[in-house]
Structures are given as C-alpha cells and as structure tokens.
Amino acid sequence: MKKFLSTNIRLKLLALAFATALWFFVAGQSDTEVGFLVPIGFKGIPKEMVMTSSPPEDAEVRVAGPRFIINNLSPSQIIVEIDLSEAREGLNTARLQPKDVSTPIGVGVLRVRPSSIDVRMENLVSLSLPVKVKLAGKPAEGFRVVGVTASPKSVNASGTKKDIKTMGGVYTRPIDISGLDATANFTVPLEIPPHEFRSVSAETVTVKVKIELER
Secondary structure, three states, X not given: OHHHHHOOHXXXXXXXXXXXXXXXXXXXXXXXXXXXXXXXXXXXXXXXXXXXXXXXXXXXXXXXXXXXXXXXXXXXXXXEEEEOOOOOOEEEEEEOOHHHEEOOOOOEEEEEEOOEEEEEEEEEEEEEEEEEOOEEOOOOOOEEEEEEEEEOOEEEEEEEHHHHOOOOOEEEOOEEOOOOOOOEEEEEEEOXXXXXXXXXXXXXXXXXXXXXXXX
C-alpha cells in the first residue's frame, strides 16, 4: 500500500487537482433547461404476448443541468424505456415517469410528457396449418397433373387469436407448370401474410408435381 501511494505522486496530485478544478467548474455553472423529443422504447415484453396498439412514438423530455453539459447534449443521449414485464392481456396503462428516463451524469429529468400511455397487449396462440399449393399454367399437350404433394405438409404458425383463427392454411407462391411433361420437384416460398403471423416454422417448402400422359 505504501509503495502504491509513493509511486507516481506527481501524476496523482495532478489528476487530483484536475478533478477538483473540474468539480468546481461544474458546481459553478448555472443550471439551464432544455426539452427534447425522444423515441419511446419498450422492454420486458413477455414472450407469449405481442403489442397490438400504436402508442405514441416520442416523449417530450425536459431536462436540466450545467450549461456546458446541456449545450453539448443530444437526444440520442437520452433513453426512454417503459417496462412491460407485468403487462396483461388487454389494455394496459403504463406510467411514464422521470425514473424511466436515462440521461448522462449531471443531467436531471424535470418532467416527461405524456405522463402515461395506453398499450394493448394480446396473447399469442400457436397452431398447425396445412400447406396449400398454388399452380399456374397447364402441362404440355397430352399430359395432366395427377398429384401434388408438399413437404412439409403443414407448418406451425403463431399469431393473435383475431388474426389467426380464420386462417385455413398457408399458400405457396404460384408454381408455373406451363409445358411440363414430366414429374418435377420445386422449392417454393410460402406466401406469409406480414400482419397475420408473428412466426412461421418454415418459409419454403418442397412441392412435387406428378405429371402423366393422358389416357
């Protein structure tokens, strides 16, 4: 310990003097206020739930601090996050308070507007949906389609009850079989509605189109 205290004494004293001068400089600065529009973030959303409302995107945050800090402050240095870990299905009113705002050292939060926002949450449900194949065009003359199979035959999808309960299946993108005169396999993407499903177990499937001569 003595060795630590006795080494680089000059540098330690210089650092102490600098820190002291900085403290007095900051303490001597008069506080000033400024307001920012800051994006609202959400954390802690339960895995089995999803937000289905459109709450305000920004919050007005009024902060105060020493003038030299405030003059160099930007909205990107302020973070507004609402914790939804205790949210329940349905309409939730989330309080937005100064404690939900993170700021650089020396900057205090005076107020946040709005003081609360409504967030609607819904539980996700999962179910197995059959894959339905879309064909376009006609085989070559004298040939016909005698069978169509998809692998996998079904996919697991998750979404809200409202969006997913009416879904009878998931369709492939149209497969052009124009002029086909023999059985063929296709790797084809699924047509996944962007708003109905939150997740799907597969994005593509293999489709076998069986072609035979007409009798």
